[in-house]
Amino acid sequence: MNDSRFAFKVGLFVCVGVALLALLILNFSKGSTLGQSTYKLRVILPNAAGLKPTADVMMAGVPIGKVSSIDLADNGKSVEITVVILAKYKNHIRKDAKFHIDALGFLGDQYVEVSVPTDTGLASTNETAYLQNGDTVMGEATFNMIEAVQSISGV
Numbered sequence: 001m002n003d004s005r006f007a008f009k010v011g012l013f014v015c016v017g018v019a020l021l022a023l024l025i026l027n028f029s030k031g032s033t034l035g036q037s038t039y040k041l042r043v044i045l046p047n048a049a050g051l052k053p054t055a056d057v058m059m060a061g062v063p064i065g066k067v068s069s070i071d072l073a074d075n076g077k078s079v080e081i082t083v084v085i086l087a088k089y090k091n092h093i094r095k096d097a098k099f100h101i102d103a104l105g106f107l108g109d110q111y112v113e114v115s116v117p118t119d120t121g122l123a124s125t126n127e128t129a130y131l132q133n134g135d136t137v138m139g140e141a142t143f144n145m146i147e148a149v150q151s152i153s154g155v
Helices: 003-028 145-152
Strands: 038-045 056-059 062-072 079-086 098-103 110-115 136-138
Touching (some): 038 098, 056 079
Parallel strands (some): 056 110
Antiparallel strands (some): 038 079, 062 079
């Protein structure tokens, strides 16, 4: 076998290997929604409570998306969290859904919990009853253990 043909085969093997490695890294990286249809929502909360970008967004214990960014709101008194939700859950998050930050266990990772009230009278067939791409929702304040301890320390 001549040297140029051997060099071509080695080069091709290396290129395919690097491409497969890149795909594996993207597939297993936290927060990757490569190849999946998504939409964005903005959640306004009083504080970030230790939440980090790429944290999960969960509904009934099922991961339905990821936190993409956390920024201080224009008023400087709250935070604006952008979440990316998988499009297959588009007709699951109603406009009356509650968003708050929760933790897995006592010292676990923080995530955004989406909870939907059981009976609110919203028609389930009405498309406008669900949050759409770009909608902004007000989240609920999270329980702050430090504030609770400080409030009872004077007792």
